[in-house]
Amino acid sequence: MSNFVFIIDANKRPLTPIHPGFARRLFKQKKAAIYRKFPFTLILKESRSDLTVPHLQLKIDPGSRVTGFAILNGAKVIWAAELTHRSQAIKNALLSRSQLRRVRRNRHTRYRQPRFLNRTRPQGWLAPSLQHRVETTLTWVNKLIKFAPTNSITQELVRFDLQQLAHPEISGIEYQQGTLLGYEVREYLLEVWERKCAYCGIKNVPLQVEHIHPKAKGGSNRISNLCLACDTCNNNKGTQDIKQFLAKKPDVLKRIQAQRKRPLKDATAVNSTRWTLLNRLKETGLPVATGSGGRTKFNRTRLQLPKSHWLDAACVGKVEELNVLTSQPLLIKAMGHGTRQMCGTDKFGFPIRHKSRKQIHFCFQTGDIVSATVTAGKKIGCYTGRVLCRASGSFDIATTTGRVAGISHKYCRAIHKKDGYSYGF
Structure with missing residues (x-):
């Protein structure tokens, strides 16, 4: 049960995706050719005006x-x-850059004068x-x-819906008492309390929604007053206040009070x-x-x-x-498109190597997806994956089972040019 195959006509108009079996039949009959590998797309060799295109x-x-x-x-x-x-790789790269710049400024060496108010953020700016x-x-x-x-x-x-969860009394009785209310609340609590009991930390057991401040003593149904508890802890707590129940466990009490207000x-x-x-x-x-x-x-x-x-x-x-x-x-x-650094640095920001400006070697570029059929040497076999190019012509191919080093460019055939992504199934 693979994905259906995208297909476009000779004028590059999109048509209804077809079953993989039908796509193989068109390809064997030479009525279509491969237009793109990822996502897999066929192009018809002739224009078809009689095809109905559903939406x-x-x-x-x-x-x-x-x-x-x-x-x-x-x-x-x-x-x-x-x-x-x-996203995390981008955050780490920006953090590393800011740390290196801070170190350079603190060296008291020749450096540009500081500038202020030259990087105002436009409206709607995102990190x-x-x-x-x-x-x-x-x-x-x-x-x-x-x-x-x-x-x-x-x-x-x-x-x-954080507003509705925090203030369930605001409006919309049909929404509040509908079938979706329990799913919104339970899914939110599972994320906040990390799918484990708030009191004993047990996992992989049925968990119950529990009121931190007992409802019998005036506790509300607000999301900040709810947590998850196993059956044993819920029965032991009963209608006790959480401070009374955890009087001998101040660390657990402090953690729960902090975690109930922690944003996701x-x-x-x-x-x-x-x-x-x-x-x-x-x-x-x-x-x-x-x-x-x-x-x-x-x-x-x-x-x-x-x-x-x-x-x-x-x-x-x-x-x-x-x-x-x-x-x-x-x-x-x-995967990104690489960096524009012309000089590689160590963890302290000092230059250790030079990076070549040339990126294309023997018609290949690092990040291309290639298929290599090696017919001689110690690495006879077929390899498919992202390629790491070198000026010497000896490439590395990152396959699903690991990296294979020392593959000559003569055995490589590009099946998908670099676009900043890697693909798999």
């Missing part, structure tokens, strides 16, 4: 580390992918690690729209970029719908689907039924 729906589940994509034809999931961001999530997601949205006749986009706008790092990152992503998606000209994380989990649980990012994407928004026709999503990982 597909693209669904997105934005995440802090991984973003899920799913393309639906009605209720059928025909294509899926998971995009892994490199580079957050902006990266938006840009990479939009890059793949534009690619998918180019290869699939998309009619609408659905985005998971919020993972948790991943949820905060998603909330910081959600509106920017929504506004950028609207610029594509397609209608954009939204849904919450609680509804996504409700749909996935009701349809008895396993937990994964691409299935979460398929369950975003209003879903009556799903027919999943793929079980092998495309795994995309953002």
Whole structure:
């Protein structure tokens, strides 16, 4: 059950994705050729005006580390992918740069005079690690729209409705007492309390929603007054106040009081970029719908689907039924385009090596995906993966099983040019 294959006609107009078996038949009959390896796309050798093009729906589940994509034809999931961001790598690189600059300033050597108020941030500015999530997601949205006749986009706008959770009395009795309320609350508590009992720390047992300040003594249903507890701790606590229950465990009491107010790092990152992503998606000209994380989990649980990012994407928004026709999503990982440094430095910022300005060697560039068939020597075999180029012509290939060094450029054949991503299944 692989992803359906994207197909475009001779005029590069997107057509309905086809089954892999039908794609192989077209390729063997020489009616189509490979247009792109990732995502796999065929191009017809002649223009077809009699083909009906149904409108597909693209669904997105934005995440802090991984973003899920799913393309639906009605209720059928025909294509899926998971995009892994490199936000932490960007943050670490910027932190390293700032530390090196700070060290240079403190050496009291010849250096430029400090400048002030020359880097004002525009309205809507996001940190580079957050902006990266938006840009990479939009890059793949534009690619998918180019290869699939998309009619609408659905985005998971919020993972948790924090305002409704913190103030359940504000408005909307149908929303508050509907079927989604329990999913919003439970999913939020599972993330805050790390899926373990708040009092004893036990994992992998049934957990119950427990009031920190007992409801019998005036405790509210606000999310800040809720935690997770195992059956034993919940029964032992009963209607006691938490200070009385944990009188002999001041460390646990202090941790719980701090953790109940701690914001979710991943949820905060998603909330910081959600509106920017929504506004950028609207610029594509397609209608954009939204849904919450609680509804996504409700749909996935009701349809008895396993937990994964691409299935979460398929369950975003209003879903009556799903027919999943793929079980092998495309795994995309953002790798970046390298650095512009002309001089390599050690961990203290001192230069140790020179970097060549030339990037293309023997028509290959570091980051290309190549297929190498070695017919002689100690490394006879077939290797496929990202290539590391050298001016000597001896390349390294990063395969799924590890890195293979010392492969001559004569055996290499490019199957996908460098675009800043690595791919897998």
